[in-house]
Amino acid sequence: MIITKEELPKVALNEMNEIHYEEVDMINNLYDAAVSGDYEKTKKLLDEFIEHIEDHFSFEEDLMEQNEFFAYPMHKMEHDRVIRDLYELKKKFEETKDTKLVANFLKEGFLPWLIGHLNTMDAVTASFLAGY
Ligand SMILES: [Fe+2]
Numbered sequence: 001m002i003i004t005k006e007e008l009p010k011v012a013l014n015e016m017n018e019i020h021y022e023e024v025d026m027i028n029n030l031y032d033a034a035v036s037g038d039y040e041k042t043k044k045l046l047d048e049f050i051e052h053i054e055d056h057f058s059f060e061e062d063l064m065e066q067n068e069f070f071a072y073p074m075h076k077m078e079h080d081r082v083i084r085d086l087y088e089l090k091k092k093f094e095e096t097k098d099t100k101l102v103a104n105f106l107k108e109g110f111l112p113w114l115i116g117h118l119n120t121m122d123a124v125t126a127s128f129l130a131g132y
């Protein structure tokens, strides 16, 4: 386990918080599998995680577009960059079968990014959508 739900910044829109909470469980399970060195399990959980991230990001992007949110391009750019990083990680991981790559990516790259993103882009977006 590398993160608890309590450690995750909350935003002003519950639908967004719920998606973020689902990701906490996925991150922890993926991290544990990666640390244990189980390639098949890590691969399966990584694929599911990427799929969830894509749904998470498109959910927010659709809301931003529908509500003509001013910072939509900036927010989407951050999402796109992380998706690219995730596919790059997946490629390297499947080539090397080194599960430590996945554990390190989550710990050093993805998690710090996610916390920062929730505190900035997602927080501003949620407040805007919630009508503040
Ligand atoms: Fe989000």
Ligand SMILES: [Fe+2]
Binding pocket: 057, 060, 075, 079, 117, 121, 122
């Ligand atoms: Fe976001």
